[in-house]
Amino acid sequence: MSQNYPEWIWQNGQIKPWREATVHVMAHALHYGSSVFEGIRSYETPDGAAIFRLTDHLKRLYLSAKIYDIEIPYSMDELAEACREVVKKNDFKAAYLRPVAFRGLGGFGLSAECPTDVAVATWPMGPYLGPEALENGIDACVSSWQRFAPNTIPAGAKAGGNYLSGQLIAREARRLGFGEGIALASTGLLSEGAGENLFLVFDGALHTTPASASILAGITRHTLMTLAREEGIDVIERDLPREYLYLADEILMCGTAAEVTPIRSVDGKKIGTGKGGPITRRLQELYFGLFNGKTADRWGWLEPL
Ligand code: PMP
Known part of the structure; x- marks a missing residue:
């Protein structure tokens, strides 16, 4: 290519x-x-x-x-x-x-x-999960590959070798026709996407997997947690079982590359309306607002080029 x-x-x-x-x-x-x-x-x-x-x-x-x-x-x-x-x-x-x-x-x-x-x-890089991902959302699947256990390889380090796991998860998902794969941790509980953190919405609150779930605790994840709390949205870090993916009102993936991407289905099951719900849309507005001037940067996150 x-x-x-x-x-x-x-x-x-x-x-x-x-x-x-x-x-x-x-x-x-x-x-x-x-x-x-x-x-x-x-x-x-x-x-x-x-x-x-x-x-x-x-x-x-x-x-x-x-x-x-x-x-x-x-x-x-x-x-x-x-x-x-x-x-x-x-x-x-x-x-x-x-x-x-x-x-x-x-x-x-x-x-x-x-x-x-x-x-x-x-x-130059456009939206990592495809040109329409931010607007339309993506279809995700749970990977047959588990994330490495915490006593094997530290997920909290962003090290090249970790991305052997990410490649297996992402390539399997694409081969099966999905936009991205979601991995379970060695505990069997939810971990994160191949290169993104996960947020699930239940009753207007955001739930995200903790550092102990073999995730890279993303800077975008921290950004969204901060912006959400400012808006009065509850954010809860907690263990999440796989089936919660199918029960959530909304799911989004986030990362520097993926930005804030709605998940419209997991394993073929529709999430909410399948169109990205109100909390996901609000978080997108707030996140991209940092760059278009609509969200005040009170944290000094925008460091001049
Ligand atoms: N998890 C993994 C495995 C990642 O590769 C990334 C991307 N760096 C993230 C989460 C999101 O991290 P960040 O928001 O800091 O880009």
């Missing part, structure tokens, strides 16, 4: 042409999944382009790195500047940003002390 790539990328302290940002085939991360990364979006706002919650995303990157003893040889300020620089150099305003830090070339064993390579890529 042909793909248009952006012109510029940041790698190890330098902006360089995209095609020159290469790594050795024996880089540790390629064999063992030893990378940590972030997915961030910048948006055009009435006050100029802004990177959404850049600092919070970079904090999570360093925490993910800490879990795996990956030393990032740049300060957070330096990486924040790299993010801004690469978006500007490509002349993007609304874009997706992908900082990644990984064990590079330096040894062959699992515990080899390899130098950390760092890159920041950026590219």
